[in-house]
Every structure is written in structure tokens, then in C-alpha cells.
Amino acid sequence: MTEEARISDDLIDRILLMQTLNSTLVHFLLSTQVDGTVDPDRVDSLTQGLLRTRRWMEEATTMKGVNPSTQNIISLIVKRLSQIESLLPKLSAKAKEAEARGTPAQEILTLLDGDSKVSTSKPPSMRTAPENAAADSKVIPLVGEEAEVVVEPYRKVEVENDEWGLIGQMQRMITQYSKRCHVLLPTFWVDALRELHRYRSDSAYYGDVVEIPGRVLATIVKGLLTEAPGARLLQDLSKKRPQENHLNSSEMERVERAVSVYFSGVSNVLTGKELKVEDKLNEARNSFDAFGWGGPELEKRIIKRINQQCEEALQNAESASDPQRQVIYSEITKLLTKLQHAILAEPRLREILAQMKP
Structure with missing residues (x-):
């Protein structure tokens, strides 16, 4: 195999890996929207895969025999991967918080599109005492009403x-x-x-x-x-x-x-x-x-x-x-x-x- 053919095959392998990563990220975004939850462990595993892909693509920017135009395109890909890489840990942190309290995925997926118009209202169980008092101020309890006994499932x-x-x-x-x-x-x-x-x-x-x-x-x-x-x-x-x-x-x-x-x-x-x-x-x-x-x-x-x-x-x-x-x-x-x-x-x-x- 000639050196030119070897470089060509190497670049094809890297691009195929990049395409696989793209497909994985798209599936992640769509499935989280459908499920309504974001799995932080899945986010972290994506981060590890993205990190390795980005490093591998980065190597191609200094490979001998790759023309400058191709290297510039690869550099742009690496830059975009770096941006996503810096975003995923933030998504993971929010996903862990959401997993602990059952927050819908919509609240944390806004990280990916920069939407800041997300409701910050808390569920009743997360409210502070003053918030609960304000929310319940119009509720008049029935005389002699017994508190509901919550059965602990586990x-x-x-x-x-x-x-x-x-x-x-x-x-x-x-x-x-x-x-x-x-x-x-x-x-x-x-x-x-x-x-x-x-x-x-x-x-x-x-x-x-x-x-x-x-x-x-x-x-x-x-x-x-x-x-x-x-x-x-x-x-x-x-x-x-x-x-x-x-x-x-x-x-x-x-x-x-x-x-x-x-x-x-x-x-x-x-x-x-x-x-x-x-x-x-x-x-x-x-x-x-x-x-x-x-x-x-x-x-x-x-x-x-x-x-x-x-x-x-x-x-x-x-x-x-x-x-x-x-x-x-x-x-x-x-x-x-x-x-x-x-x-x-x-x-x-x-x-x-x-x-x-x-």
C-alpha cells in the first residue's frame, strides 16, 4: 500500500468514527426528548467517547501528507467537538440533580439550545416553608380531617x-x-x-x-x-x-x-x-x-x-x-x-x- 493510500484509509476511518459519534449524539437527543429523562451515566459515557474521538481527530490536523484544506476542515470539526465536550459535564451535573428529584428532561435539555425561558417553579415537596404557606394560604382544612398516611414502598x-x-x-x-x-x-x-x-x-x-x-x-x-x-x-x-x-x-x-x-x-x-x-x-x-x-x-x-x-x-x-x-x-x-x-x-x-x- 502506498503512503497516499494509507493516509486516505486512515482519514476514512476517522471520518467514519466521527459519523458514528454524530449518530449517537442525535439518537441521544431524540431519545431523551421521547423518554422525558436524561441519564447522567449515559451523558458521561458519551463524554468519554467524544473525548477520545476529538483527540483522534486532532491528530489528523498534524498528519503528514494531508492537504491544508482537509486539515482546516478537520480543525473546525475538532473545535466543534471541544465545544460539545465542555457542555456535556454541565448537562451531566444537571441530569444528576434531575434524576434525584424527578425533574423532566425539558428543563435540562435547554442547556443544548441556550433557552433560558424555563420555569423555575418547584414542586410542592421542594418548596420552602414560606413558599408552601403562600401556596396553601387559600386552602381551608376540614374540621377533624386526618392526615393521609403515606405508605413507604421501599x-x-x-x-x-x-x-x-x-x-x-x-x-x-x-x-x-x-x-x-x-x-x-x-x-x-x-x-x-x-x-x-x-x-x-x-x-x-x-x-x-x-x-x-x-x-x-x-x-x-x-x-x-x-x-x-x-x-x-x-x-x-x-x-x-x-x-x-x-x-x-x-x-x-x-x-x-x-x-x-x-x-x-x-x-x-x-x-x-x-x-x-x-x-x-x-x-x-x-x-x-x-x-x-x-x-x-x-x-x-x-x-x-x-x-x-x-x-x-x-x-x-x-x-x-x-x-x-x-x-x-x-x-x-x-x-x-x-x-x-x-x-x-x-x-x-x-x-x-x-x-x-x-
């Missing part, structure tokens, strides 16, 4: 309850395989399993809400440690990367938020309220469509196994015979997708996927 406790023995099984497996495998990636999924068991509920559906996703997470851990290609890739990784057994605070925070969102999604199952099954199924489908594959530098065979678990959960949601399980499996699909975005958003976990690639 609560989080400090110590997990390994009711089905899944945590113990997976932790023993981690300990056993840590002698020959790098275990940070399996540990991520075990910690998600552990976090799942830190929630309690008196609902009759509590068992299904915890055990069903728990077994899915356990399947992922087993697959990584005992099945091809994960087992071999983790063994190879242990030879070139020091062992890491614990998630850092940022990684753990993403796990905690993902599980918190899952329980929020199944709250109506736990309380016995009306279930909007079709809405949940559509949310799960949109979430699966937005599954994060990462860039070309990452080991896709590992990611594909997670994608298969997401697809299986979605199929179970669509085929389950009762609405409660349909909602649970829908939320499992969203949980797995969110955890995958969390992996792509965290530099250390993303680096592991990159080092796994031959």
Missing part, C-alpha cells in the same frame, strides 16, 4: 440481606478466581448485586423485585469469570495489570444511583398501584436502543454479553404473563443499560475494556 438500609445467597456465592467466586483473573469488572457487578439487597419492602412482590434482577447480575458475574471469552480475557488482563478488588467512590456512586432509579421504577409494583405497562415497555425498548457499545478501542465481546442480557430481559418483559413481571423486567433492562453506561463513563473501567482488546 427503604434503604445500611447492611444488605443476602436472602437468596447470591451475594455469598458471587463473593466466594470472586475470591476463588482472583488468584488468576483480574476481578474489578466482576466486582462492579457484584457490588450492584450487593446494593440491590440493601433495599427493603413489606410488599408481597419484594422477592421478585430483588431476586429476579439479582439472578441476572449473578449470571453476568459467572459469565465473566467462567465462560469464554470473559474468563480468558480476565486471565490475560491479570498478567499486565495489578489486581484491583474495590470500586472507588465515583464508581460506587454510579452503582448506587442505578439501583436507586431501578427501585423508583418498580415502586408501583411494590405499592400495588396502577401499572402503566405499555409505557414501561416503551421505556425499556428505548433504553435498549441506547445501549452503550463504546468506541472501537474497546473489547466488544464482553460488552456483547451484557447486551445479550439486556435483550433477554426485554424479551421477558414483552412476554411475561403478569403486569408486575413485565414492569420488573422492563426496569431490569433499564438497570443493565444504565450500569453499562456507568462502566463506559468511568475511566478505570473503560481502560480495562480497552486493555482487554487484543
Whole structure:
């Protein structure tokens, strides 16, 4: 291959990657408008992908053999990527706030178009005492009216309850395989399993809400440690990367938020309220469509196994015979997708996927 042909092929690869990123960003914008929510982990994983794409495109501006006109165009692309790159962390921060209080996506998506005409009114639960007093000044309570008792759908406790023995099984497996495998990636999924068991509920559906996703997470851990290609890739990784057994605070925070969102999604199952099954199924489908594959530098065979678990959960949601399980499996699909975005958003976990690639 001549030098000119090599440069041409290299530029084509970079432009194709750029086009893939563009498509991903467009899908992100459209899907968040449809869903009405913005996933901060998805935003952060996009940021990581955009950062690498921008750096790769930036290299092309100084490549020998590229004509000045092409270099100028690439420089403009790099400039635009830098502008988006600086905007996404702000969007992520607002998305995390919105995720915590259930704010609609419309409020934070205005960051992308600069619209400042957004209502800043707070929901009643977010108002200060004077605001509530003003809002309720015209309300005359009935004599003898009793305060409504709010039934708590679930609560989080400090110590997990390994009711089905899944945590113990997976932790023993981690300990056993840590002698020959790098275990940070399996540990991520075990910690998600552990976090799942830190929630309690008196609902009759509590068992299904915890055990069903728990077994899915356990399947992922087993697959990584005992099945091809994960087992071999983790063994190879242990030879070139020091062992890491614990998630850092940022990684753990993403796990905690993902599980918190899952329980929020199944709250109506736990309380016995009306279930909007079709809405949940559509949310799960949109979430699966937005599954994060990462860039070309990452080991896709590992990611594909997670994608298969997401697809299986979605199929179970669509085929389950009762609405409660349909909602649970829908939320499992969203949980797995969110955890995958969390992996792509965290530099250390993303680096592991990159080092796994031959």
C-alpha cells in the first residue's frame, strides 16, 4: 500500500468514527426528548467517547501528507467537538440533580439550545416553608380531617440481606478466581448485586423485585469469570495489570444511583398501584436502543454479553404473563443499560475494556 493510500484509509476511518459519534449524539437527543429523562451515566459515557474521538481527530490536523484544506476542515470539526465536550459535564451535573428529584428532561435539555425561558417553579415537596404557606394560604382544612398516611414502598438500609445467597456465592467466586483473573469488572457487578439487597419492602412482590434482577447480575458475574471469552480475557488482563478488588467512590456512586432509579421504577409494583405497562415497555425498548457499545478501542465481546442480557430481559418483559413481571423486567433492562453506561463513563473501567482488546 502506498503512503497516499494509507493516509486516505486512515482519514476514512476517522471520518467514519466521527459519523458514528454524530449518530449517537442525535439518537441521544431524540431519545431523551421521547423518554422525558436524561441519564447522567449515559451523558458521561458519551463524554468519554467524544473525548477520545476529538483527540483522534486532532491528530489528523498534524498528519503528514494531508492537504491544508482537509486539515482546516478537520480543525473546525475538532473545535466543534471541544465545544460539545465542555457542555456535556454541565448537562451531566444537571441530569444528576434531575434524576434525584424527578425533574423532566425539558428543563435540562435547554442547556443544548441556550433557552433560558424555563420555569423555575418547584414542586410542592421542594418548596420552602414560606413558599408552601403562600401556596396553601387559600386552602381551608376540614374540621377533624386526618392526615393521609403515606405508605413507604421501599427503604434503604445500611447492611444488605443476602436472602437468596447470591451475594455469598458471587463473593466466594470472586475470591476463588482472583488468584488468576483480574476481578474489578466482576466486582462492579457484584457490588450492584450487593446494593440491590440493601433495599427493603413489606410488599408481597419484594422477592421478585430483588431476586429476579439479582439472578441476572449473578449470571453476568459467572459469565465473566467462567465462560469464554470473559474468563480468558480476565486471565490475560491479570498478567499486565495489578489486581484491583474495590470500586472507588465515583464508581460506587454510579452503582448506587442505578439501583436507586431501578427501585423508583418498580415502586408501583411494590405499592400495588396502577401499572402503566405499555409505557414501561416503551421505556425499556428505548433504553435498549441506547445501549452503550463504546468506541472501537474497546473489547466488544464482553460488552456483547451484557447486551445479550439486556435483550433477554426485554424479551421477558414483552412476554411475561403478569403486569408486575413485565414492569420488573422492563426496569431490569433499564438497570443493565444504565450500569453499562456507568462502566463506559468511568475511566478505570473503560481502560480495562480497552486493555482487554487484543
